[in-house]
Amino acid sequence: MSDPSKAKPTALYEDHLRAGGRMVPFAGYSLPVQYEGIAAEHLRVRKAVGLFDVSHMGEVAFTGPRAQEAVQRLVTNDIAKAAPGRAVYTPVCLPHGGIVDDMIVYKRSEEDLMICVNAANRAKDFQWFVDQVGAMCEIRDLSDEYSQIAVQGPAAPELLVRVLGGRASGMKPFTFRDLDYRQVGITLATTGYTGEKGGEIYVPNAVASALWNELLEKGADLDVGPIGLGARDTLRLEMNYCLYGNDIDETTNPLEAGIGWTVKLDKGDFIGRDALVRVKEEGLRRSLVAFKVEGKGIPRHGYGLFKGDEHVGEVTSGTLSPSLKVPIGLAYVNVPHNEVGTVIDLDLKGLRRVSARIVAPPLYSPVD
Amino acid sequence: MSVPKDYRYTETHEWAKFEEDNIVSVGITEYAQDKLGDIVSVDLPRSGDEVEKGEPIGMVDSQKASSEVIAPVSGVVMEVNELVDDDPAVINSDPYDEGWFIRIEIEGVEQMDDLLTAQDYEEMLGQMDEEE
Numbered sequence: 249m250s251d252p253s254k255a256k257p258t259a260l261y262e263d264h265l266r267a268g269g270r271m272v273p274f275a276g277y278s279l280p281v282q283y284e285g286i287a288a289e290h291l292r293v294r295k296a297v298g299l300f301d302v303s304h305m306g307e308v309a310f311t312g313p314r315a316q317e318a319v320q321r322l323v324t325n326d327i328a329k330a331a332p333g334r335a336v337y338t339p340v341c342l343p344h345g346g347i348v349d350d351m352i353v354y355k356r357s358e359e360d361l362m363i364c365v366n367a368a369n370r371a372k373d374f375q376w377f378v379d380q381v382g383a384m385c386e387i388r389d390l391s392d393e394y395s396q397i398a399v400q401g402p403a404a405p406e407l408l409v410r411v412l413g414g415r416a417s418g419m420k421p422f423t424f425r426d427l428d429y430r431q432v433g434i435t436l437a438t439t440g441y442t443g444e445k446g447g448e449i450y451v452p453n454a455v456a457s458a459l460w461n462e463l464l465e466k467g468a469d470l471d472v473g474p475i476g477l478g479a480r481d482t483l484r485l486e487m488n489y490c491l492y493g494n495d496i497d498e499t500t501n502p503l504e505a506g507i508g509w510t511v512k513l514d515k516g517d518f519i520g521r522d523a524l525v526r527v528k529e530e531g532l533r534r535s536l537v538a539f540k541v542e543g544k545g546i547p548r549h550g551y552g553l554f555k556g557d558e559h560v561g562e563v564t565s566g567t568l569s570p571s572l573k574v575p576i577g578l579a580y581v582n583v584p585h586n587e588v589g590t591v592i593d594l595d596l597k598g599l600r601r602v603s604a605r606i607v608a609p610p611l612y613s614p615v616d
Numbered sequence: 617m618s619v620p621k622d623y624r625y626t627e628t629h630e631w632a633k634f635e636e637d638n639i640v641s642v643g644i645t646e647y648a649q650d651k652l653g654d655i656v657s658v659d660l661p662r663s664g665d666e667v668e669k670g671e672p673i674g675m676v677d678s679q680k681a682s683s684e685v686i687a688p689v690s691g692v693v694m695e696v697n698e699l700v701d702d703d704p705a706v707i708n709s710d711p712y713d714e715g716w717f718i719r720i721e722i723e724g725v726e727q728m729d730d731l732l733t734a735q736d737y738e739e740m741l742g743q744m745d746e747e748e
Contacts, residue, residue, distance in 0.1 A: 270653075285654050286679040478653070478680045544657060546677045568656050568679060597684060599659060599675060 255279075258303035259395045259456040267474050275367035277304040279477055286478035290570040293442055293483055294614065297401035298475035299463055306370035307394050307450060308363045308377060312385035316358040321381050322519060323353060324502060326512040330355050335422045335439050338510050339502045340376070341520030345527055346498035347505070349373050350490060352439055354424050362435075362450075364396075366492045380519060395456035397449045399463060400483075402615070403470040404446025410466045411459070412436060412449075419447070430455050441480060443487035443614045482567050486612035488538050488578065494549055495536060495564040495578050503527050504580070506536045506609070534582045536564065537606045540574050541594060545602040547577035552595040553604065560585040560592060569611065576611045577604070618646045619738050620712055624688070624731035627740065631712065632688040634728055635719070640689050643716040644676060644707065647741055652678035655704040660685070660717055665693045667720060669727065674717070676707070688731055691722035 255273035264271060269280030279301060282289060292298050310319055319327050325338035334355055340348040349369040354362040365373045374389050381387070399408055408416040415427050416436055424437035435450040451459050464472055481491065488506070490496045496505045503511060503524060511524055541547060547566030552559055566577030577594075585592060588608045593601040623631045629648035633641045649655060659675040667673045667687040674685040697716050700707055707715035722728075732740065 281680070282653065287654065287656075482679065545659065545675075546657065546682055548682050568677065570679070596659065596675060597672070599672065599684075 258301055259453040260301045260303065260397075260460050263457055263460055264301065264474070269474065269476060272477070274477060275304050275370075277367065279304060280474070282476035282478045283474050286476070286482060287570040289473065289475045289479035290482050292471065292473050293401045293444055293475055293479065294571055295402070296471035296473075297399065297403040297407050297446065297467055298473055298479070299460060300398035300400065300475050300480055301395070301460070302398050302448065302480075303395040303456070304367035305396050306365040306367060306373065306389065306391040307396075308365060308374060309388045309390055310361045310363065310377075310385050311359060311388075313359055315361050315385040316355070318381035318384040318387075319353060319361050319363070320515065320518060321384070322377060323351075324511040324518060324520065324524070325353075326515040327353055327355060327361070328515065332357050333423050333425070335424055335437050337422075337439075339496070339507060340373070341502065341518075341524070342498060343520055343523060345501040345520045345523030347492070347496045347500055347502060348376055348498065350492055350496060350507070352437075354435070354437060356426075362390075364448075364450075368493060393452060394450050395453050397451060397456065397460055397463070398440055398442075398446070399449065400440045400442040400444045400446040400475075402445060403467070403472070404444065407463060407467040407470055407472060408436065408447060411462050416447075429459055434459075441489055442483040443489075443610065443612070444483075479570075481565075482570055485565050485567055485576065485578065486569055486571055486610065488609040488611060490536070490578075491565060500536075500580075501527055504532050504535050532583060534561070534580045535586045536578055537561075537581050537586050537588075538576070538578055538609045538611050539592075539594075539604040539606050540572075540576055540611070541602055541604050542591070543602040544575075545594060545596045545600075546575045547579070547594055547604070551597065553579055553581060554593045554595055554601065555585050563594070571612050581606065617650070617741060618712070619734045619741075621734045623712065623734060624728055625734070625737035626686060626688045626731060628684075628686045630686060630688045632728065632731055634725065638691075638722050638725065639694060640691070640720050640722050640728070641716045642685075642688055642718050642720060643711055644685065645737070646711050648676075648683070649708050649711045649715075652676060652681055652683060654679050655707045657704055658685075658700050658707070658717065660696050660701070661693050663693050663696055667691060667693060685717065687720075689720055689722050689727050691720040693718050694721045695719040
């Protein structure tokens with residue numbers, strides 16, 4: 249599993265090697281964890297623009313007269329309210345309210361929707377979709393046909409227009425357009441995982457490398473550069489975006505994970521609704537909070553949080569914030585210790601403890 | 617991957633070097649720093665602390681991961697390298713020399729004998745490569 253040579257290359261594999269990418273296996277693919285260094289790449293995205301190869305993400309198409317109805321049954325958010333051309337972030341839940349995966353639904357029409365799912369969950373999600381709503385519409389896994397390139401940073405909108413033309417301009421956040429690139433159909437969405445402007449491009453494998461290199465060439469004066477998985481993680485963490493497998497999984501529900509805004513109990517029935525109604529009625533016992541460490545010590549997944557001798561929570565993600573230069577993290581913390589402003593102790597694997605203060609999200613606010 | 621001949625090693629990628637007067641310098645190997653990537657901080661014991669062979673005595677943090685430092689020998693910490701605290705990147709650039717962590721006074725040089733030799737450690741790294 250840890251041998252990059254056994255992992256599948258993406259269409260951009262050779263480009264990563266040429267750029268000095270340090271390749272690691274990730275969700276079955278060989279992907280760059282970093283090029284020049286995580287902190288430098290992180291700051292490039294915050295100050296200029298960076299390119300991410302996120303081809304490992306899965307793409308699943310739902311088509312047919314009942315396609316929207318099928319998606320509505322699966323997801324907690326309300327896709328019916330979204331206009332064609334909108335992208336919607338949403339969890340998919342199990343009947344008991346645990347999260348199968350979090351994903352983005354792209355609605356072309358009520359009969360044509362595309363869902364982008366997490367790489368590590370691709371097979372599980374596809375099976376879940378087919379098992380639950382396979383009788384309602386056609387469901388196809390398009391993941392092997394598509395590469396995905398994320399273009400993120402304050403200079404990203406300018407770069408996208410330079411390469412993709414005027415049709416890439418003036419797009420509102422969480423919308424998408426079908427465009428042509430070298431006579432091939434691509435989809436540009438103004439979505440991302442960094443908190444910065446820009447978008448994500450769904451591009452057929454055949455022209456992925458051409459697009460990647462044209463973005464690098466035409467963005468040279470904008471200080472564009474390729475960004476690895478390491479910085480992708482620190483960037484999302486500064487924005488409090490959940491990472492499946494770290495912050496959310498089948499044992500956590502969206503209400504406690506701080507993404508309750510994606511749960512639309514009034515939209516009609518969906519898988520997990522009854523359980524989530526019960527959670528709401530009973531009240532949360534814990535919630536996912538953002539915190540800053542007040543001192544030295546970097547929080548990591550699994551570290552304990554204490555109030556005196558009482559174990560009150562557990563870290564799900566943590567890093568040294570390259571933007572803020574302080575250690576930050578996400579953690580599930582029990583009621584009533586989960587209020588903003590509360591100071592709790594982070595246990596550094598038994599070595600010592602350091603104070604951590606719960607703060608209002610996001611940990612970092614991109615400069616407009 | 618450089619593995620100096622006159623150092624001893626642990627399976628957890630620390631090195632120990634016998635200096636003189638029962639003083640042993642301790643740090644992490646080139647392999648360890650390479651796996652961690654850009655090191656951003658270290659957490660080390662203080663001068664005067666007693667450390668016990670095989671026990672965690674500190675932490676090395678890179679941007680992407682944190683790793684415990686395990687004491688390769690038992691003894692009393694005599695000196696802590698302030699340079700690695702001020703500029704942890706030196707651990708990446710010079711793990712065997714300027715990037716040393718602590719100096720420990722040991723009782724009895726024979727506890728060094730249990731540690732891996734450079735040849736043992738190189739063989740271990742070779743096997744790890746194969747398993748990957």
